[in-house]
Amino acid sequence: MIIEICGGIASGKTTLCKSISALGGSAAYENFQKNPFLDFFYKDQKRFSFETEVTFLLQHYHSIKIASKACPIICDFSLVQDLAYADANLIGARHKIFCSIEKELRAEIGLPDLLIYLTCPSSVLLERIRSRNRDAEKGITIGYLNALNSALEHRVRKIKKLSNIVVIDSYSIDFRDMMPQIPELEKILQMYPKV
Helix, strand or coil: CEEEEEECCCCCHHHHHHHHHCCCCEEECCCHHHCCCHHHHHHCHHHHHHHHHHHHHHHHHHHHHHHCCCCCEEECCCHHHHHHHHHHHCCHHHHHHHHHHHHHHHHHHCCCCEEEEEECCHHHHHHHHHHHCCHHHHHCCHHHHHHHHHHHHHHHHHHCCCCEEEEEECCCCCCCCCCCCCHHHHHHHHCCCCC
16 A cells, blocks of 8 residues: 655645554655755756656655555655646656656556645745755745645646545644544545554
8 A cells, every 4th residue: 555645845744654654554755855956956946847856756756666565655755746846847848758757657656545635825834944944945935835736736636536535734733743633534544454
């Protein structure tokens, strides 16, 4: 079983992943520090978006691929989110190439058994980004977060009929507490006894 978590920057993906994996299963965390292009991207998004997005896509695919023998896997990232980032950051032939690569990789690893989609207003995300004070993220704007939120919503709608999806308002629920009471999530997790 593969659980992927998607949401905006600072929406609580990693914190929720830790909470769910504590119930059982193997957590796969995004290691953004290993993307050698990320700092360049935040300095000049247009110029460095392609290599940044392709690198994240390949890192996520690889993490799922090598962890797929562990059951279940809970990822604080999603290939659905990678597509949303591509929608927000890439145009023309590069967008087409990215989507082709994602389609090929997804054909191998399949859709997640469960996609958890964290929603949160862009203004709250920006506050959280500022409070965690990462140098690379200092240039993130509300406009960029709005574009990402819109792209995420679009991509989640596109796979709605193909995968189990739980939508959680991560503004209303604090994942830093012990596993929060989320009826929709609890109901779906009960379908998978190893979690």
